[in-house]
Amino acid sequence: MNNNIIADNFSLLAKLMDINGENSFKTKSYSVAAFTIEKLPAELSSIPEEKIFFIKGVGEAIGKKIIEQLHTGELSLLNEYVSKTPQGIMEMLAIKGIGPKKISVIWKELEIENLGELLYACNENRLLLYKGFGEKTQQNIKESIEYYLSNQGSYLYAQIENHAAETDTKIKNAFPLEQFELAGDLRRHLETIDKLEWITTASQQQIITFFKQQEYKIIDEDEITTKLKGKENLLLVFYHTTQEKFYQTLFEKSCSEDFLNEWKNMFPFKNSYTAEEEIFTNAGIDVIPPYLRESEKIILTAQQHKLPEVIQPKDITAIIHSHSKWSDGINTIDEMATAAIQKNLQYLVLSDHSKTAFYAQGLHEEKIIEQHKEIDELNKKYTPFKIFKSIESDILNDGSLDYSNEVLSSFDLVIASVHSNLKMKEDKAMMRLINAIENPYTSILGHPTGRLLLSRNGYPVDHKKIIDACAANNVVIELNAHPKRLDIDWRWIDYCLEKNVLISIDPDAHSVNGYNDIRYGVIAAQKAGVTKKHNLSSFSMQDFEDFIKVQHTKRP
Ligand SMILES: [Zn+2]
Ligand SMILES: [Zn+2]
Incomplete structure (x- = not known):
């Protein structure tokens, strides 16, 4: 165990104790210790144990906890605080603009336990009612959380629809001779989206070359699929197909599993289609829009020409x-x-x-x-x-x-x-x-x-x-x-x-x-x-x- 890890442990301990509302005199000694240890010229593991107690800013209590970490690799008091602090509260430490004292107020007084709830509270101006939270602080916290959450890879439909449309236009412009169509959860209008999916006739090489120029990383690739991620941390998936199979693939990637299984039981696919609607007309049923392709029951409804005139x-x-x-x-x-x-x-x-x-x-x-x-x-x-x-x-x-x-x-x-x-x-x-x-x-x-x-x-x-x-x-x-x-x-x-x-x-x-x-x-x-x-x-x-x-x- 090196000095940096020991210092980080003390620093986290001090923060968690503050968050849990402990006496600030006690917590201060741990943050001072963290600061001191970080600056030590020698590794603690190379110093004779009895000498550790004489390092300036260490003393009896801290010294014992350093030795505990050198022996066991753990700090039991830290584990104790970690176990009584909700995960969502710990995550708040990653948000700029809120230190342990503010997190404590957010947790104990606003009864908020995770970043999503905190973001929502910012939107409802709830933070402004508490001491130390002004309009500017609230705005900073909000932006910082949005940035943090956007890095987690899942988005609300509302957050991602414009980005999806922009990316779609960008690739269609880059490859005017190839076919591209957005499919998947976005096309089905699901409420949260963790990947954008395209069906394309473009080759894997074309896609990889194009996105590498824009600093995307390849996450995975096989014969028919390319998966990439850019700085938004959102997964882009390309399903490579031929012109003949384009609309069948689009159809298969734009519905729920239940729907697809039932469809396959009822209707065989032809070799080729010139449009997705043709799959429905060929089966003799009304066109079911992608957002309704969830329950398999809708197929029967479309067969009876009874699809609802949905609200606009x-x-x-x-x-x-x-x-x-x-x-x-x-x-x-x-x-x-x-x-x-x-x-x-x-x-x-x-x-x-x-x-x-x-x-x-x-x-x-x-x-x-x-x-x-x-x-x-x-x-x-x-x-x-x-x-x-x-x-x-x-x-x-x-x-x-x-x-x-x-x-x-x-x-x-x-x-x-x-x-x-x-x-x-x-x-x-x-x-x-x-x-x-x-x-x-x-x-x-x-x-x-x-x-x-x-x-x-x-x-x-x-x-x-x-x-x-x-x-x-x-x-x-x-x-x-x-x-x-x-x-x-x-x-x-x-x-x-x-x-x-x-x-x-x-x-x-x-x-x-x-x-x-x-x-x-x-x-x-x-x-x-x-x-x-x-x-x-x-x-x-x-x-x-x-x-x-x-x-x-x-x-x-
Ligand atoms: Zn309301
Ligand atoms: Zn309400």
């Missing part, structure tokens, strides 16, 4: 679920309304945070009265456009909502969401959710699992029971359109449709720019075959007002 961004008529400056949003209600009008939308459902969400300046009762006055004024100004009064009410620990019935009845509709104590077992999560769904004031269940893609799994739920309860209580399930949430997962939406549960594609906008996220919600909904009839935020003003009337009949 233009079918969205309203912003449902949005936050203003009254809680943790960036824009005023007026600005939010104006932006919605500019987008030709018919109405806005304003749903700031409720009082328990203190980190988001959730609204106390007297603020709600004031806010409603402001909304009434704006509604006079902007009619026929309308702002509906709503709240994103926290689902409390026992599943109750955040206000008295009297206050709840002042809203046109209530969105109920879990924001606190996310770490819970399924029975606890189900108890909270079912109670909230059964509450007669709940109209929409917000982001039902609390997941943050690539950073936090949702709390465990029994999706079927949740959907059944929503069906029984006439509650709409949100499809939160934030590209990090996309919650409810599209894989559960067919069960919602089966049970006649409406979904609502909601941007959960914290600024007018947040409206743009609706597109990602629509893309996810399309994968589930959602039509505009199934989606609350596609309702006309009249239908929405009728919906609210029916919701109010549930209220006592």
Whole structure:
């Protein structure tokens, strides 16, 4: 064991002790020791043990720990701190702009345990409420995390779509005589992407030469596949094929395994196709777009010419679920309304945070009265456009909502969401959710699992029971359109449709720019075959007002 490793161990120990809130006098002695050892002219392993104690800045306690490391190769006190510090917290040490003291606040006070959650908190301006975190610090932390995470090789669909399109154009321009088509998870519109895949008639040599010039590294190659990585750390995969087999390969690489297996059982491939659509027409069925090639059941639907007319961004008529400056949003209600009008939308459902969400300046009762006055004024100004009064009410620990019935009845509709104590077992999560769904004031269940893609799994739920309860209580399930949430997962939406549960594609906008996220919600909904009839935020003003009337009949 050399001095550098010993010094690094002490330095990490000091940081972890700080993060765990230990007395700073104790932790300081370890960081001083790390500093001293790094600068020693001789290796500690070459110094007689009894002399180690006399090195300046070492002393009795540190000396013993040096000898322990020389003998065992380990520092047991460090192991102890490593085991009681979550992995996600340790990772924060790699982020520029946050030292151990700030990490401690993030962990113990904001109850954030990994980088994904921290990034999300930056986006929601939650850090600003804590001592030592200014706007600039928050911005630095955010950028630093984004950089770090982008180096991990997995991306949200929203993060990678432009890069994929640019790379696609670049190679098509470089090889005008060859065929290239993007396939794989991106073409299927999956919510997270860890590789970009192309089908191509270009040779392996052509691809390798081209990308080597751009400083890409070859990860793997065999006769039919080339895998490369550039500085984005994203895997690029090229499937080399002939012109004859191009569309068959494209088809095979643009669907789920279940879909492909069923297809092969039902229809043989011809030797050659001139377009991908020909594969479908040849089989006598309607063309199934790549985003629907998931469940094998869709093949039968296409055979019966019953493919759904899936929802499009233009079918969205309203912003449902949005936050203003009254809680943790960036824009005023007026600005939010104006932006919605500019987008030709018919109405806005304003749903700031409720009082328990203190980190988001959730609204106390007297603020709600004031806010409603402001909304009434704006509604006079902007009619026929309308702002509906709503709240994103926290689902409390026992599943109750955040206000008295009297206050709840002042809203046109209530969105109920879990924001606190996310770490819970399924029975606890189900108890909270079912109670909230059964509450007669709940109209929409917000982001039902609390997941943050690539950073936090949702709390465990029994999706079927949740959907059944929503069906029984006439509650709409949100499809939160934030590209990090996309919650409810599209894989559960067919069960919602089966049970006649409406979904609502909601941007959960914290600024007018947040409206743009609706597109990602629509893309996810399309994968589930959602039509505009199934989606609350596609309702006309009249239908929405009728919906609210029916919701109010549930209220006592
Ligand atoms: Zn929320
Ligand atoms: Zn929200």
